[in-house]
Amino acid sequence: MSLNFDFSEENTMLVSAVGDALRPWTGERKAELREMVNSSVFPAELWQTFAEIGLMGCLVPEQYGGTDVGLLPLALAFEKIAAMGISPNILLVTCMDSACLARNASDLIKEQYLPGIVSGQIKFCFAITEADAGTNSFNMKTQAVAEGDSYIINGSKTFISGVEVADYMLLVVRTTAREESLKTDMGQYHGLSLFVVPTDAPGIEKQPLPMGFNEGVGQYTLFFDNVEVPANQLVGDLDMGALVMFNSLNPERILAGAMCSGMSENCIGMASEYARERKVFRDTPIGAYQGIAHPLAMAKAEHEAARMMMLKAAWAYDSKWDAAKVGSLANMCKLLNADSAIHSVDVAIETLGGSAFTEEQGLLPLWNGARLLKTAPVSKEMILNFIAEWELGLPKSY
Ligand SMILES: Cc1cc2nc3c(=O)[nH]c(=O)nc-3n(C[C@H](O)[C@H](O)[C@H](O)COP(=O)(O)OP(=O)(O)OC[C@H]3O[C@@H](n4cnc5c(N)ncnc54)[C@H](O)[C@@H]3O)c2cc1C
Secondary structure, eight states: OOOOOSOOOOHHHHHHHHHHHHHHHHTTHHHHHHHHTTTTTTHHHHHHHHHTTTTTTSOOOGGOOOOOHHHHHHHHHHHHHHTTOOOOHHHHHHHHHHHHHHSSSSSHHHHHHHHHHTTSSSOOEEEOOOOOTTGGGGHHHHHHEETTTEEEEEEEEEETTTTTTEEEEEEEEEOHHHHHTTTGGGGGGGTTTEEEEEEOOTTEEEEEEEEEESSSSOOOEEEEEEEEEEGGGGGSSTTBBBHHHHHHHHHHHHHHHHHHEEEHHHHHHHHHHHHHBBBBBOOBBBBGHHHHHHHHHHHHHHHHHHHHHHHHHHHHHHTOOHHHHHHHHHHHHHOOOHHHHHHHHHHHHHHOOOGGSSSSTTTHHHHHHHHHHSSSOOOOOHHHHHHIIIOOOOOOOO
């Protein structure tokens, strides 16, 4: 086995392309972007920039217009975006869905959606969470019943991010009752299936879910009342959705980890710069005090370690390692990078003192963002449950 920690020219070029293209949004257009996020206005121009750099095509085969360079370069690009203080939220969902479509969908579906995703014309959201099922997604009730060449969908989903800007959703539904599916060989796949559904399909009611903070896209509860979807919009095999959806959820966890890694870099960099300059007592910068320097140094060490897990998880996904192993690494990546980001923001706040709470420094939105990523897309407790069961062979307690 050879280990090489130098990034390929391809990866370095993508990251520097992100840096160059986003510079105006962190400079002269920073206030404009902040205003758009605060008022939930979709930054269409920034979105088109993401498309021009080729971010939406990283997981899409060349025949559909993508570059198929893989998750590792995309994760590095996400890290860079977050390190520049920008949240790539809806980009994350569109990219995770593109991964699943590229690996599991029929040729028809790939032709229908992938070129539009790559060019920036089509945005996707992902809908799995239900109010009553919560973390226990296999307990979902939203059902699709076959009727002729279609499926009729009834039920509801909640906490669905970005429905107001997305053109389509990748929707996870029940196609076989849980009790029935458990009696058969496909029991472990839980009788779930995935469909591509237009967000404006007749019978879908979107109810905004007021949140305690603003992350630039809205959260919605969706109600499905006899929503008809052509059978050819099924992604992967019927009832085998649990296998299929992890081709979205694993990239999501790795990209979320990459975002956290970028947030850590941003916070540690910003705080170190401040600590080198700010003088309060005598002529000594506050960074000379170990009470300020050591927490920053610890945050840096934690960030580097968590980042290694992100790189390994992305590499394992690209190398098509066994899905359960990629799942473990993706979970560890999200867990460690979320904790690192929370710690880094906290240390940055401590370092900046009162200035940390100003709009200009932008640390409070990062605090919300980092803390959210400890809970979503999958909570820390469920990740630890997964590692305990799949890595350590410990009995399941729930
Ligand atoms: C801002 C935001 C955006 C989101 N976007 C989306 C989206 O786009 N699409 C989508 O489908 N979902 C989305 N979600 C949903 C998100 O994935 C869930 O909120 C999250 O997975 C936790 O589920 P829950 O809120 O129902 O918590 P619950 O299931 O009610 O759990 C509550 C607490 O109990 C813990 N817990 C539960 N069971 C166990 C157990 N067995 N062992 C130990 N602890 C346990 C959990 O870890 C959690 O801390 C979003 C959520 C938020 C807040």
